[in-house]
Structure formats: structure tokens, C-alpha cells
Amino acid sequence: MRILLIILFSVSVLSAETVRVISRTDGGVSIIYPVKNCDFNKTQKELGFEGRPYKDVDKSLIPTDRKYRNAWKFEKDKIIIDAVKQTEIDNKVAEKTLYERIVAIEQKVNTLEAVK
Amino acid sequence: MKKYILPFLITILLGYFTISYGLFTEEGGTSLATWTEEDAGQTTAGRQFLTPVIFSSSVYLPSTANQISGAGTGSGLDADMLDGTHLSSINTSTASLQTQIDTLEVSTGTLQTDLATEVSDRGLADTAIGVATGTLRTDITALGVSTGSLLTTIQSIQADTTTLQGLIDTLETDTSTLAGLIDQLELDTATLSTSKLNANASFGGDVSGTYDDISVNKAKGVDLDTASWVTDQYLIMKGTYVVTAAAGAGDAILSADQDFTGANTFSGGINVTAISTFTANTSFSGTNTHTGLETFDRIAISSAMGEGTPVANTLYKDNIIKGWISFNGTGVIAINASFNVSSISDNGTGDYTISWDVDFANANYAEAGMCGDDYLSQAAIAAETLRIMAKNDAGTATDNGLITVIAVGSQ
Numbered sequence: 060m061r062i063l064l065i066i067l068f069s070v071s072v073l074s075a076e077t078v079r080v081i082s083r084t085d086g087g088v089s090i091i092y093p094v095k096n097c098d099f100n101k102t103q104k105e106l107g108f109e110g111r112p113y114k115d116v117d118k119s120l121i122p123t124d125r126k127y128r129n130a131w132k133f134e135k136d137k138i139i140i141d142a143v144k145q146t147e148i149d150n151k152v153a154e155k156t157l158y159e160r161i162v163a164i165e166q167k168v169n170t171l172e173a174v175k
Numbered sequence: 176m177k178k179y180i181l182p183f184l185i186t187i188l189l190g191y192f193t194i195s196y197g198l199f200t201e202e203g204g205t206s207l208a209t210w211t212e213e214d215a216g217q218t219t220a221g222r223q224f225l226t227p228v229i230f231s232s233s234v235y236l237p238s239t240a241n242q243i244s245g246a247g248t249g250s251g252l253d254a255d256m257l258d259g260t261h262l263s264s265i266n267t268s269t270a271s272l273q274t275q276i277d278t279l280e281v282s283t284g285t286l287q288t289d290l291a292t293e294v295s296d297r298g299l300a301d302t303a304i305g306v307a308t309g310t311l312r313t314d315i316t317a318l319g320v321s322t323g324s325l326l327t328t329i330q331s332i333q334a335d336t337t338t339l340q341g342l343i344d345t346l347e348t349d350t351s352t353l354a355g356l357i358d359q360l361e362l363d364t365a366t367l368s369t370s371k372l373n374a375n376a377s378f379g380g381d382v383s384g385t386y387d388d389i390s391v392n393k394a395k396g397v398d399l400d401t402a403s404w405v406t407d408q409y410l411i412m413k414g415t416y417v418v419t420a421a422a423g424a425g426d427a428i429l430s431a432d433q434d435f436t437g438a439n440t441f442s443g444g445i446n447v448t449a450i451s452t453f454t455a456n457t458s459f460s461g462t463n464t465h466t467g468l469e470t471f472d473r474i475a476i477s478s479a480m481g482e483g484t485p486v487a488n489t490l491y492k493d494n495i496i497k498g499w500i501s502f503n504g505t506g507v508i509a510i511n512a513s514f515n516v517s518s519i520s521d522n523g524t525g526d527y528t529i530s531w532d533v534d535f536a537n538a539n540y541a542e543a544g545m546c547g548d549d550y551l552s553q554a555a556i557a558a559e560t561l562r563i564m565a566k567n568d569a570g571t572a573t574d575n576g577l578i579t580v581i582a583v584g585s586q
Contacts, residue, residue, distance in 0.1 A: 087522070087523060089520050089521065089522045089523075089528075090508070090520060090521040091518050091519075091520045091530075092508045092510065092518055092519050092520065092521065093517070093518045094500075094510050094513050094516045094517055094518050094519065094532075095513070095516065095517060095532060096517050096532050097517040097518040097530070098517070102517065102518050102520070102530045105530060105557070105559040105560050106520055106528055106530075106560065118507060121507045123506045123507055125505065125506065125524065125574055128521075128523055128524040128574070129523045129524050131523075155569075155571075
């Protein structure tokens with residue numbers, strides 16, 4: 060039983076995939092996903108984020124819902140959603156939806172006028 | 176009356192015995208001897224009797240004894256000379272000894288003073304000196320024990336040394352024997368070396384063996400094929416070979432199926448017309464033609480296009496795709512496949528940065544990509560990274576489930 064637990068633990072550790080979460084100066088978050096021969100520090104420097112706060116976490120801790128991806132921020136070693144930016148995103152979506160509805164109405168009006 | 180008769184008789188008897196001795200001279204001094212009146216003034220056997228000596232209740236010296244000096248010098252009765260040394264010289268020696276004793280006492284006093292000063296200067300107490308002395312004694316005792324132990328050890332080492340010397344002698348004998356065997360092997364090897372491949376060696380069947388180097392130098396236009404080369408069978412070249420075909424009318428032709436598993440060099444005009452496999456670091460530095468189906472593990476292209484005109488359908492090191500990636504940009508970023516990509520960074524919605532494993536020489540490389548129905552734009556480019564953005568028709572950044580990028584340029 061002990062051996063089985065050790066094997067399971069080893070497999071879980073080996074299968075873990077670490078990514079680096081970096082807090083940018085604009086308050087946003089960049090996440091480095093390693094592929095091959097990745098040096099986190101070198102990559103962070105190449106991305107222009109040298110010296111910025113970061114945390115290496117397991118990939119499973121990254122949110123899968125990217126609806127408010129641009130509102131993500133790094134706080135207390137966690138990725139959370141900035142409420143202000145979230146509202147801005149919602150407003151943009153609403154604005155876009157409204158714009159699309161107006162365009163659709165305009166198209167219907169144009170069609171009616173053409174029929175008339 | 177009677178009381179006077181007995182003393183008188185005793186006096187007479189004493190006088191008889193007393194006068195029986197007298198002084199006489201002889202060589203070297205005087206001595207006592209029996210004496211009679213007839214002997215007075217006579218010389219007998221070198222002795223001259225001088226005078227009788229009469230002893231009674233008190234010593235009576237005759238008148239002739241008054242002729243001897245006070246010290247008795249010359250009388251033969253000189254007491255200073257009885258031990259052979261004159262009193263005056265003894266007195267002188269005694270004074271000298273007394274002086275030396277006085278000097279020694281002074282020196283002893285000085286030494287005691289110096290010792291006291293030394294003890295005081297060094298801050299030593301009598302007890303400390305006593306302890307130190309005791310310690311020294313203990314140390315001396317321990318040294319004695321150690322010396323005994325060392326002696327035992329030395330004796331043991333001497334015994335071991337004798338044993339080792341015996342082993343060394345045996346080894347030297349064995350070494351000598353081995354040296355003889357090696358000499359014989361070298362002779363055999365030299366014989367084999369000269370006999371294994373002569374100028375026109377040929378092999379009619381499969382050949383296996385290990386050769387340091389084989390150099391095949393053929394004349395112009397002669398094919399390195401089944402008939403003229405080293406084998407008419409399937410050839411496996413596992414070593415490092417140099418195949419040099421002389422420039423001229425024709426190229427050397429490798430027309431048999433070959434496996435080149437060693438680090439071979441083909442420096443001449445070589446035609447590889449058969450199905451051959453090159454699995455090691457093989458170098459083709461000349462203008463060679465491979466018309467067969469050749470298999471290479473990897474091919475390193477060393478020539479750049481340069482300023483000239485490229486040869487059609489020719490690989491150069493700057494027309495090879497140096498990196499590419501396929502990934503899913505939705506949810507948690509997932510890489511499907513890639514080449515020369517060390518990481519991909521998620522910067523935001525539709526915003527990604529590719530980091531190259533082996534960087535480009537500079538930022539002057541070309542990239543192309545697709546992302547479903549959306550399009551990719553280049554946000555930033557550097558020798559080490561490429562930042563791309565996936566956007567929809569409205570120009571808004573958007574995540575995409577399949578994004579692919581390739582890059583070509585100098586490294």
C-alpha cells in the first residue's frame with residue numbers, strides 16, 4: 060500500500076506542469092507556459108518583465124474561464140478579477156451588442172424602404 | 176720506713192727499663208732503640224747512639240737533648256716532617272682552598288639570586304614548577320611507553336616490508352614475463368597489420384572487422400561500385416572513412432546499397448546512386464549527387480545564400496523553417512506541437528508571446544500564422560521573442576482555439 064502511494068505521488072509530481080504568473084506594471088497578468096528548455100527567468104527578462112513580482116504555480120491553478128482575461132490581476136499569490144476592469148469589459152460587450160442590434164435594425168429599415 | 180722502700184724499688188725498676196732505650200741517628204731522621212752505656216757514642220750498622228733517655232714518672236731528657244732546636248729541625252724529631260710535608264706548605268694549601276671555597280660560596284649565592292630572579296620574571300611559583308616537573312616526569316614515562324610501542328610497530332613494519340619486498344620481487348618477475356608476451360603480441364600485430372589489407376585486397380563475402388581508417392583513392396572515372404571497390408556485398412561502414420574521388424571526367428559512384436554509420440567524409444565528386452543510410456555525422460563537402468533514396472538522421476546545411484543567385488530547389492541555411500508552433504489559445508493555454516519554441520506566454524485576451532529556444536540572429540526574420548476565421552497581427556518582434564495578437568474582423572483581440580505560426584530567417 061505504501062509503495063502504491065509513493066508511486067501515485069511520484070506520478071502526480073512528475074505530471075505536474077509549472078507555469079509562471081507575472082504581475083505587470085499595468086496591473087495585468089502574463090503567464091509563461093514552458094514548452095522545451097524553458098528558463099523562466101530568462102524568458103521573463105526577454106518579455107520585459109524583469110524584476111516584476113511573480114509566482115511559479117501548477118498549471119491547474121490557472122483559471123479556465125477567459126471571459127474577463129484582461130481583468131485578471133495578481134494579488135496575494137492568486138489570480139483574481141479586477142472589478143473595475145470587469146465592468147469595463149461588460150460595458151464594451153454591451154456596447155458591441157447594442158451596436159450590432161442597431162446595425163441589424165438599420166439593415167431591416169433599409170430593406171423595408173427598398174420594398175416600399 | 177717501709178712506706179719509702181716500695182716506691183724506691185719501683186723507681187729502680189722503672190729506671191732499669193727506661194734506660195734500656197736511647198735516641199740514635201740514622202739516615203732520614205731519628206728513632207728510638209735499646210741502649211746501653213757501651214753504645215753511647217758508638218756507631219753500629221749506620222746508627223749512632225746519641226744519648227740514653229731515662230723515663231720515670233716524668234720524662235727526663237739528658238743535657239745533650241738541649242742541643243736540638245725548638246722545631247726539632249735536623250734532630251730527626253721534626254714533627255712537621257713526619258708526613259713528608261712541611262707545615263708551612265700545608266698552611267699555604269689550606270689558605271688557597273679556603274679562598275676557593277669562598278669563591279664557590281659567592282658563585283652559589285649569585286646562582287641562587289639569578290634563579291630567584293628568573294622564577295620571578297617568568298611568574299613561576301614553586302608549586303607550578305613542582306607540577307611542571309611532575310608533568311614532565313609523567314611525559315617522560317609516557318614517552319618511554321610510546322617508545323616501546325613504536326619499537327614494536329617498527330618491528331612489525333619491518334616484517335611487513337620484508338613481505339612486501341617478496342611480493343614486489345614476484346610482481347617484477349610477472350611483469351617481466353608479461354613484457355615478453357606484449358613484445359610477442361606487438362610482433363604478431365605488426366604482422367597482421369601488414370597482412371590484413373594489401374594493395375589489392377578483395378573480399379568475396381561479408382566482411383566484419385574493425386579498422387582504424389580506410390582511404391579509398393580511385394582514379395578518375397572509376398566507380399566505387401561492386402566490381403572495383405572493396406566489396407561486392409552489402410557494406411557497413413562503422414568507422415571514420417575518407418572517400419576521396421579525384422576531380423576529373425567522372426565521379427566516384429557508390430552504387431551498392433550501403434549503410435554509413437560512422438562519421439564519414441566524402442570530399443570528392445561522389446555519386447550515391449543506391450539506397451544508402453547515413454546515420455552518423457557524415458560530411459559531404461564536395462559537389463555530390465545522391466540519386467538513390469538516402470536516409471539521413473539530420474542534415475546540417477552550412478552554406479548561406481549570400482549575395483548570389485540561389486540554385487533552384489536547393490537548401491541553404493537561411494531558407495529553412497527555423498521555428499513553428501501550434502497551440503490552443505482558449506482556456507488554459509495548451510501547446511499542440513512545436514519546434515524550437517521554449518515557451519509561450521499568455522498576456523491577455525488573444526495576446527501571446529512566443530519565446531524561441533535557439534534565438535534568431537536578429538529581429539529581421541519572417542513569420543506567418545493563422546488562427547481559424549480570425550487573423551494574427553504582429554505586436555512585437557525580437558531575436559528572442561515574437562508577440563502576436565489574434566483579432567476578429569472588428570479588430571478586437573480574441574482568443575482562438577487553434578493558432579499556428581512559422582518563422583524563417585537567420586540564426
